[in-house]
Amino acid sequence: MEKTLPEIIEAGVKAAITDLYQADGSSQEITLQSTRREFEGEFTVVTFPLTRLARKKPDEIAEELGAYLKEKVAEIADYNVIKGFLNLVIADDYWRDFLLEAPIKEGYGSSPANGESVVVEFSSPNTNKPLHLGHVRNILLGWSSAQMLSAAGYDVKKVQIINDRGIAICKSMLAWQRFGEGATPESTGTKPDHFVGDYYVLFEQKFQAEYKAWQETAEGQEVFVRLGKEKQTPEAFFKGYAKKYFNDYSELGAAAKNMLLQWEAGDAETRALWKKMNGWVYEGFEETYQKLGVSFDKLYYESNTYVLGKDMVELGLEKGVFQKREDGSVFADLTDAKLSEKTLMRADGTSIYITQDLGTARLRYDDFGAKRMIYTVADEQNHHFATLFELLKRLEEPYANGLYHLSYGMVDLPSGRMKSREGTVVDADDLMKEVIHEARLMSQERAATSELSQEEQDEIIRQIGMSALKFHIIKVGPQKRMTFDPKESVDMQGQTGPYVQNAYVRTRAVWRKAGNPDVSLAKNYTGLAPAERELVNQLYAFPGLVKTAAESYDPSLVAMFCYDLAKSLHKFWHDHSILSAESPEAIAFRLQLCKAVGNTLQKGMGLLGIEVPERM
Numbered sequence: 256m257e258k259t260l261p262e263i264i265e266a267g268v269k270a271a272i273t274d275l276y277q278a279d280g281s282s283q284e285i286t287l288q289s290t291r292r293e294f295e296g297e298f299t300v301v302t303f304p305l306t307r308l309a310r311k312k313p314d315e316i317a318e319e320l321g322a323y324l325k326e327k328v329a330e331i332a333d334y335n336v337i338k339g340f341l342n343l344v345i346a347d348d349y350w351r352d353f354l355l356e357a358p359i360k361e362g363y364g365s366s367p368a369n370g371e372s373v374v375v376e377f378s379s380p381n382t383n384k385p386l387h388l389g390h391v392r393n394i395l396l397g398w399s400s401a402q403m404l405s406a407a408g409y410d411v412k413k414v415q416i417i418n419d420r421g422i423a424i425c426k427s428m429l430a431w432q433r434f435g436e437g438a439t440p441e442s443t444g445t446k447p448d449h450f451v452g453d454y455y456v457l458f459e460q461k462f463q464a465e466y467k468a469w470q471e472t473a474e475g476q477e478v479f480v481r482l483g484k485e486k487q488t489p490e491a492f493f494k495g496y497a498k499k500y501f502n503d504y505s506e507l508g509a510a511a512k513n514m515l516l517q518w519e520a521g522d523a524e525t526r527a528l529w530k531k532m533n534g535w536v537y538e539g540f541e542e543t544y545q546k547l548g549v550s551f552d553k554l555y556y557e558s559n560t561y562v563l564g565k566d567m568v569e570l571g572l573e574k575g576v577f578q579k580r581e582d583g584s585v586f587a588d589l590t591d592a593k594l595s596e597k598t599l600m601r602a603d604g605t606s607i608y609i610t611q612d613l614g615t616a617r618l619r620y621d622d623f624g625a626k627r628m629i630y631t632v633a634d635e636q637n638h639h640f641a642t643l644f645e646l647l648k649r650l651e652e653p654y655a656n657g658l659y660h661l662s663y664g665m666v667d668l669p670s671g672r673m674k675s676r677e678g679t680v681v682d683a684d685d686l687m688k689e690v691i692h693e694a695r696l697m698s699q700e701r702a703a704t705s706e707l708s709q710e711e712q713d714e715i716i717r718q719i720g721m722s723a724l725k726f727h728i729i730k731v732g733p734q735k736r737m738t739f740d741p742k743e744s745v746d747m748q749g750q751t752g753p754y755v756q757n758a759y760v761r762t763r764a765v766w767r768k769a770g771n772p773d774v775s776l777a778k779n780y781t782g783l784a785p786a787e788r789e790l791v792n793q794l795y796a797f798p799g800l801v802k803t804a805a806e807s808y809d810p811s812l813v814a815m816f817c818y819d820l821a822k823s824l825h826k827f828w829h830d831h832s833i834l835s836a837e838s839p840e841a842i843a844f845r846l847q848l849c850k851a852v853g854n855t856l857q858k859g860m861g862l863l864g865i866e867v868p869e870r871m
Contacts, residue, residue, distance in 0.1 A: 260795070261287055263330055264298055264343060271323040276309045283308065289796075295335055296342030297792050303339055313339025347783045350791040351844065355777055358794045358851035364801050364858045369408035372625035375401040377661075378549075379632070381418040382536040383427040384452035386543050387680040388739060389633070392666050392728050395864065397631035398549045399729055399810035400661060402862045404629075407805035412623050416555040416615060419533050425514040427451050428528055429507070430458035440535055446684065448539025451532050462507050466493070466500055474504070543683050548721070548864050553622065555615060563614025564606055567650060568599050576649040592645050594638070599646075612643050613650075620654050627657035629808060634662040634734070661808045664736035666728070686741070691720030693745045694753070704870050715868045719745070719753050722865045726752030729863050730814040750818055752865055755856060758821035759867040762853030765833055769846055773839070780844035786827045790848060793820050797855055801862070810863055817859040824852050 258266070265285045272280030286301035302316040309316050314336055321334030321341050332346040357363055377397020380386055386394075398413070405411045418424075431438075431454045440447040469475045470493050483492045493500075501508035517525040544550065568585050571577030577587050582602040589597055599610055619628060630640060640660035647655040668681060694716045698704070704712050727744035731737040747753050783791070797816065804812040833845045857867050 260298065260330065260345065260349075263328065264300070264324070267324050267328040267331070268300055268320060270327070271320050272305070272308065275319055275323060278308050290342045294337055294342050295333075296344045297788070298343045298345070300341040300343065301339075302341055317341040345788075345792075347781060347788075350783060350788060350795075351778070351780055353795060354791050354844075354851055355847060358797070358855055359847055361854065362858075363851075363854060364797045365406045366408040366798065366802065368410065370410075371408075371627065372410045372412065372623055373401075373404050373627040373629065374412045374414055374619050374623055374625045375404065375629045375631065376414050376416065377401075377631035378415040378544075378551075379418065380415075380540065381421075381423055382451070382533045383423045383455045384680075385446070385448035385536075385539055386683040388666050388668070388683065388686055389680075391547070391683050391686065391724070392663060392737075393631050393633070394544075394547060394549055395725055395728050396661060396663055396733055396810060397629075398547075399813070399863050400629060400631070400805070400808045402864065403801060403805035403810060403813065406862060407802050409627075409805075412552045412625065413550070414553045414555060414619065415551055416557060416560065417537075418557045420518065420529075420558045420561065422511055422515055423455070424529070424533075425511045425518070426458040427455040428525075428532055429511050429514055430454040430461065431532065432528065434461070440538075446539050446542070447535035448543070449682065449684070451536050451539075452682075458507070458511075462501070462505065465505060465507055466497060469500065469504060546687055546721075547683070548866075555618070557611070560615045560618070561606065561611045563618060564610035564612070565600065565614070567613045567617060568606075568610060571599070571646075571650055574650070587646055587649070589642060589645055594642055594645060597642050597646070609639070609643060609646070612639075613646060616643075616647060616654070616658075617652065620652070625657075626654045627659070628654060629659050629661050631661040631663070634664055636660070637662055659808060661733060663733040667736065667738045669738060669740050686739075687721065687724065689741045690724040690744060691717055693741050694720035694723060697745050697747065697753070698871070707870070715871055718866045718868045719756060719871060722752030722756050722860070722867075724752075725863060725865050726755065726814055726860075729810045730818070732811045733809060752860075753871070755817045755821040755860060756865075756867050756871060758824045759853050759856045759860075760869065760871050761824065761828060762849040762856070763869050765849050766846065769834055769842075772843060772846055774843045774847055776840045777843035777847045780838075780840040784831060786823070786830060787845070787848060790820075790823050790827060790852060793823060794851055794855055797859070801859075813859050813862050817856055817863075820852060820856060820859070824849075 264287060268285050269280035269283060272278055272283055284304070286304055288299050288301065290296040290299045300317070300320060302313045302320065305316050306313060311319075317336040317339055321336060321343070324331045324343065325334055330346055330349045331343050333344040335342050335344075375397055377400075378386075378390060378394050380390055401411045401413050431451070434457060435454065438450075440450040443450060445453070470479075470489065475493075478496070479489055479492055482496075483489070502512075514525060518529060568577060571587065572579065572585065577585050577599060579585055580602075583604075584598055584602040585600040586596055586598045589595060597609060598607065599613075600606055616628065619625065632640065637660065640658075640662075644655070644658045644660070647658065698712075698716055698719065704715055707715075723741075723744040727739060728737070730750060743749065744751055745753055747757060793816075800812060800816050804810060831845070833849065834842060836842045836845055860867050
């Protein structure tokens, strides 16, 4: 395999240390970094760690190393020294030959298969409501991470666990049973998952009305007098008492809990209603997933997995890593790992969420043999996953050291936080409609696609709108909480998906205008302009950037790379002529440079699930 520039430079520096300072350079660790943009060069050697070995000042070492490398290493054309930092200028010939060899080819940025499997879990919704903005961030992070891992050489399996059972699902079922009057998604003209979600919201509205009425009864007032704190207002008390009321007094709460018990007992009528309403939701989910451009290799259902994990609890007891309390419940003492004592099975032998998560992890390992599993779940569950991973390590599961929680911050709107039960969430479908609407308004100011059919124009508008949505979310590092603003997301001059798409469109437009040029002349081009060198240097960094983003599960790195590359291209486009360049060789090289930038933007945006149109 051909050596990379960092490997070439490192070998050269080690040889220089041996020759110049009569020291063993082969064992010396070399500190290499990218040159800051305000200085000439592409790579910088930090010489401060070499002062003790060379017994000279950093500036002197940098000068001596620079002269040595310039003479001995063909790839290095020049150097400069800034306060002990040795900035190396790579030869034009190297950049030209690299450009004409690698990034103009399809597949640039991807690594060969490494034989390792990875499971990436994302989305994992509840079947009591449609997908919303929070799910969109989850889905985009999970999908992008899967694409990056695939490009880095892994065999990736994309999965989700659908939370299709529990009290929340029973609330939607009960509301439809009591108040639906036989309505269906078809009879109401409602998207199926939205239809079911409306009944979840309706249950909450009915419950709140029931709760408010109860507060005025003698029973409600007696509870307030007995349990209310001194000087506490009725409003404050009852706001915090809702969960207790649901469990102990509410007729609707009792009916929902009874429905759950009937489901667990396998009651035929309850199961039939459950299957029908979940079927509506799955139909709606699939339509949303298609619009988002995502798919899964396998679906897991909580209605199947909730019985898993009990054998692992027994294994933990046998190994002595879990313990039994006097009441028969099982727990693990994780305080030595700075975690809490965790119950794994109730006294009556029933499991809890952590139990089924143990079983699901084992099931996925059995299904795919993957020793790496990525869980894309909001940061509200940080403690849960820290506990789960610690338990699996103590059970000595073969995949325990390859588990990662891709934790992400919540998404807010300019108007504030969303709340599902109150119906104030932004549904994913509505959000997609809105960004496409914003893209349509923006496109009316441009006439570049006016000669295309209406169908073609609509498809471009869809691509622009979806790019705006996806890029605006993905460009923010996963750990950060973020605010999504649809209008800001489509700004053609900002840090946006449409801005990057426009750069790609420019690379395609110049080739259409060029006709059928003789690009073979590019191999004779000499004297690269600084802007050309910068673009090629960015292209050179792309494969390494993809690997880094994949290993850190951070798609924002790819998003910002695409933005920076697009920005460099726009600047190059403004400052330099392409088809009217000074020589046929320059024209050929710049066309190939545009092709390489376009290919890389298409690849990078593709890793984020973003399409790039040919025109816009």
